[in-house]
Every structure is written in C-alpha cells, then in structure tokens.
Amino acid sequence: MIAFFEAIAAFGVIEVLLALGLMVSALVCLFDRHLVRACYFFVVFAAAMTVAWWQLGTPWLATAELVLGLGLTGPVFLCLGHVFPGASSSLERDNFSEPRSRVAIRVLLALAWFVMVGAAIRTVIADMAYSPLEHPLLLAGVVIAASALGAFALHRHLLRRLLAFNILGSGVFMLLAGVAGTSATAQALISVGLLVAWQGSMLGALLIRQLLHLEGVGALGRDGKPKEGAI
Template sequence: MIASIDILESGLAVCLLVIVIGCLFDRHLLRACWLLVLFALLMGVAWWYLNAPWLALVEVVLGSALTGGGFVYALYALSHQSPLIPRYDRSRVNWSHRMTKGLLTVAWSIMLGVAIQFLLPDMALSLTAHPLILSSVVIVSVGMGAFALHRHLLRRLMAFNVLGSGVFLMLAGMAGTSPSAQALITVGIIIAWLGSLLGILIIRQLVVQEGSAALNDEQASVGSPS
C-alpha cells in the first residue's frame, strides 16, 4: 500500500513537471493557456493528495477556472481587438542566451534544494520522501527561468503564475497542511490571482495604446530572428 501511494505521488509530480514545461515553452499561446488550466487542475489534485481539500477547492476555482480561464479569454479578446496579434510567439533569442538561462535555472534548482534539505531539516514534509515537494523546487526554478527568458508579456505572466504555485507547494512542505498553513497559502493564492488579473488588464491596456508591438518588444530581445 505504501509503495502504491509513493508511485501515485511520483506519477503526479512527474505529470506536473511535464505540464509545466509544456505550458512555459510551448510557443502556441492558446495551447499554452489550456496547459496552464490543466496544470492548475493537477495542482488541485496535489493539494487533495497532501490532505488539503480546502486548498484543492481554491486551486480549482481560482487557479483553473478564473486564472486559466482569464488567460484564454484575454487571448481571444486581444485577438478580436487587434487582428494583427498572433497566437504564436515567433520571437527568437540566441543559443548562448538560452544556455545561460538554462544553466542558471539548473544551478538555482540545486542550490534551492540543498538549502531546504540542510537549512530546514525539520520540514513538515520531507523533500526526499515526498516527490511533490521535490517537484516544487523544480517548478520554482523553471518558472524563474521562463520568466527571465521570454519576452512575450502573456508568457511571462504565465511563468509568474507557475512560479507562485511552486512557491505555495514549497511552503506546504515547510509548514505542513494544518488549517493555519492552509489559510496562509489560500491568502497567497488569492493575491496571486489578483496579480494575474491586474497583469491581464495592464497588458490589454498596453495593446489598446501601442498595438501588438506591446506584447513583444523586439528591441529588447537578445539576438536576431532566425
């Protein structure tokens, strides 16, 4: 029974990581938005597995329905507002820039995991015994790397959401899923949702004022288009 539970948690952790990578690095914006919705649903399952049903409900409502749905709606609204806005991010950065960001992401992930393991040995949920908590370290690192790498504003906002979800999962590993910890994480999820909503509204206003160029400033991109 214990082995089956470990396999189930490991499978859930792997699925979360696969969806995160697909969401953050898929250049098809609509597909990335739907992957974000799927990621939020899997996060709800993860919270349920960690005996936090209240957080599971909050994640499904705020993370999947409102935040993920908000991204899908924003993409459709921006497309109708300006037909020139593509649903595919074609910006390019050179390989040296990508490798630098990738190596920094790996280094950050290793340092973060080591710091948690040795500086916080009394975590409520062990980093090595719980694959979901271990996956939170990778989710945070990948989210930070994607936020630094991407130039498209919607993709950067997605990375911000994924990064926040990883942080909340990491907090659960540190503090557990007691009612007080769930209340604290719930406040964080609500603040993240409000931040995402504000970001979507700001992006929409930028598009109204500057057009599709506001979504991706080519002059800020590293390297030249391929």
Template sequence: MIASIDYVEVGVAFCLVAAALACLFDRHLKRASSLFLLFALLMSLSWWLFDAPGLALAELVLGLTLTGGSFFYALNAFPATAEKVPHYDRSLHRWSHKVVRAVLALAWSVMIGGAIWFLLPDMAYSPTEHPLIIAAVVIVATAMGAFALHRHMLRRLMAFNVLGSGVFLLLAGMAGTMPGSQALISVGLTIAWLGTLLGVLLIRQLVSLEGLLALESDSDATGHAQ
C-alpha cells in the same frame, strides 16, 4: 529506513513537473494557456493528496477557472488577422542573457534546497518520501528562470503563476496543512488571481493602444532589476 513509494504521489509529482515545463517553455501562447489549465488541475489534485479539500476547491475556483480564464480573456483581445503570428512569442535572446538568468535561478534554488535539506532531515535518507516537495523545488527553480528569461508579458505572467503554485506546494510540504498555512495559501491564491487579472486588463489595454509589439519591448530596465 526503507523508502516507501507512493505511486500515486510520484505520478502526480511527475505530471506536475512535466505540465509546468511545457507551460513555461511553449512559445505558442494559446497552447501554453491550455497547459496552464492542466497544471492547475494537477495542483488541485495534489492539494487533495495533501488532505486539504478546501484548498483543492480554492485551486479549482481561483487557479483553474478565474486565473486560467484570465489568460484566455487576454488572448481574445489579440487581433486575429495574420493567422498564427499574434499567438506566438518570437522574441529571441542572446546566449549571455540566457546563461546569466540560468545561473541566477540555479543559485537561488540551491539556497532554497539547502534550507529544505536542513528543515526536513529525513529527505537525505529517502528522497522519494516527499516527491511533491522535490517537484515543487524543480518547479520553483524553472519558473524563476523562465520569469527572468522571458520578455513577453503574458509569458512572464504565466511564469509568475507557476512560480506561485510551486511556492504554495513548498509551503504545504514544509509546514503541513495546519490552518495557518492553509490561510496563507488561500490569500496567496487570491492575490495571484487579482494580480493576473490586473496584468491581463493591462495587456488588453496595451494591445489596443499600441499593438502586439508593445508586449515584447519590455527590455532593458527589468534586466537590471533582476
């Protein structure tokens, strides 16, 4: 089989991965939120490429406007006193912490990748056939690792959203855009927005009660739960 490369799709897939990585690992929170908006825009574009204009619209409204807006709503509550400090996640992690998280995320993504390999056998012959699926696997793996790694609540919330988008892309890539999978993705987008909104309200409340340090002190018990 000769691989036919669709340059638009490859380009979008590449940009998606780049935006996701930048959003996940940028310590500057405002910039990361802006990158999330870019990521949502690219997601909307890839729904268009999947021939699902309904989902593209849902992504624009739910993902870009409402979820992205929620992040800025959270950032607005941070006190603007000491210039850059509030908008910057300065927490440091030990090496053992990082390595364990990376190994766990890698193990999960190998498992998922194996299942997809089994599910879409033609990927073994021409991996460039489904650039968006490959992008989705990379995004899911990194976002999972980032979710387990970060301690700052806002960054974890963002990692959850990126992870969710990766899962939706995988779903559309594997199951196509039949009504069933479109309904699942729409429910998922709504839930992601509601969850983010709830998390953001909580962050605002926590900041007003205890200050910014409270957002980073979420340490030990979650480590066990991972």
C-alpha cells in the same frame, strides 16, 4: 532497475504520476512555442494542482486552487491568448539575437535567483514537515519553481512572463506546504498567498489588455524579436 520500481511503489503510484503530470504540464506551459496551447496547458496545470493539494490532505487549498486557478485565472489566460494577432501560428523561441552584454545580464539574474532558491531550500530543509524524499510532489515543486524562474528570465512576451509568474507561485506554495505541513494555520496562510497571487495575476492581465488596446501587440514584446529598450 528493481530498486527504482520499489522506490516508486514506496512513494505511491498516484502521487508519482501526479508529480510527473505537474512537471510536464508546467514545462509545456512555460516553453511551448504556440501561445494558445501554452495557455491551455496552464488550465491543465491548474487542474493537476487542485488534485495535488487534495492528495496532500489540504482540502481548503484544493478548493482555493479550483476556484482561483482553474475557474478564474485559466479562462482569463485563454481569452488573452486568443486575442493576440497571429496566435494561431507558432511563436518562435527566444533566439538571443541581442548584444552579448544583455544576454550575460539575463543569465546572471537567472543564476542569482537559482542560488537564492537553493540556499533557502537548504536552510529550511531540516525543518520541513514533510521530507521531499517521501513526497514526490515536493520535489515537483522544486523543479516547477526553478523552471518558472528560467522561463521568466528567457521570455520577453508579457503574457508568457505572467504565465511564468503563476507557475512560479504554485511551485513556491507547494514548497511552503512541505515546510509548514497541512495544519489549519498553514492552509490559511497559503490560501492568503493564493488569493494575493490571483489578484496580482488579474492586475497583470488587465495591464496587458490595456497595453494591447493602447499600443498594439508590439508593446508587449515577442520572443525572437528584441523589444526596444529591453534588458
């Protein structure tokens, strides 16, 4: 127990609490049954990511996250969340009430992603500018990326998948910061990645809104009720 508290003191209380806040907000956003509440926690996660970038000494990335994530993407998700019929009630979790072959395919795809991410981390870990053992935020990035991959494979609802896509991107960018460090060049490259991810999110949000307008909420899929033709 003493060693545990000494490790926390070595990391820095603020960074440890920030890493825990990132993981908790990401997990609630990814797996909360209430869709609107999950969207609110995405806003909380974006705010925590802004502080995390600042804590890592990357003011440009903190500014980009503040504008793109907290200022633009978060409100879009909140608007979409409130649009869905029945959003005020709890959404059921995926109960896998589908053929076992489809369940097996989903599980295998998720495992394949986990293996690829693990192999990539193992390959570059020796060249990381910052050791994960020295920065809890980098460990949080690993947990966030893995959780987002699992959520993307689990959920059928398109808005939930778009949320998972954004959370996954944040985890990956955090790991890239660990590999490349906080130099101006690294910040510029990750900023470009944040901009591209934001554009993809906006395109996904527009497509979801158009599907909702043309075909109704049934076209988007719903956790607990298999979407016709879904894998």
